[in-house]
């Protein structure tokens with residue numbers, strides 16, 4: 001087990017001081033590692049492969065709050081809809097509609113975060129500012145009864161340029177604040193998910209209240225066995 005319990009305690013204290021939730025990102029890591037944090041009282045875990053999440057959920061206690069943080073394909077929503085706590089990376093209206101459909105099927109209100117494209121890199125997923133505006137307007141006009149939009153999620157550029165990363169976090173916080181006063185049954189923001197192992201202190205300083213930290217806690221990931229997931 002390569003899990004770093006000291007680091008975990010340290011990060012979880014930092015998060016707590018900022019009134020932020022620490023999502024421990026356990027993707028590619030064995031259930032024993034998750035169990036070790038669970039036994040310390042940790043409940044929020046993040047995964048980004050549907051099959052892996054479903055497998056782990058079946059083997060672990062029911063009171064874990066599972067966060068789906070990866071890129072979700074519409075045809076896979078049905079596998080996580082019965083139990084998922086929060087879906088972070090929702091990046092299209094098509095996906096919002098499918099989540100609503102599955103929520104209806106399972107009699108659940110599914111909590112989601114809309115992913116915003118804040119990085120300069122082309123490859124990152126997410127709504128841009130205009131698309132986000134359209135999506136929110138549409139959801140106000142035609143509410144989907146089984147989804148609840150709790151806030152925004154974003155990923156910064158993969159860069160050591162602190163100023164750039166800060167600027168990207170700031171742009172997401174501005175958008176978050178812009179919608180913070182929209183209150184309906186379907187939309188009420190209370191979650192801004194930003195910050196990972198490399199940049200969570202900066203994210204917290206810029207107003208994040210949910211950080212997603214993996215490798216600092218669980219050790220580096222090896223993707224060898226997961227290439228086709």
Ligand SMILES: *Cc1c(COP(=O)(O)O)cnc(C)c1O
Nearest residue numbers: 025048069196197212213214215
């Ligand atoms: C893997 C992943 C993380 C955690 O990354 P670390 O750098 O290991 O902390 C956070 N967010 C998302 C969306 C991820 O896919």
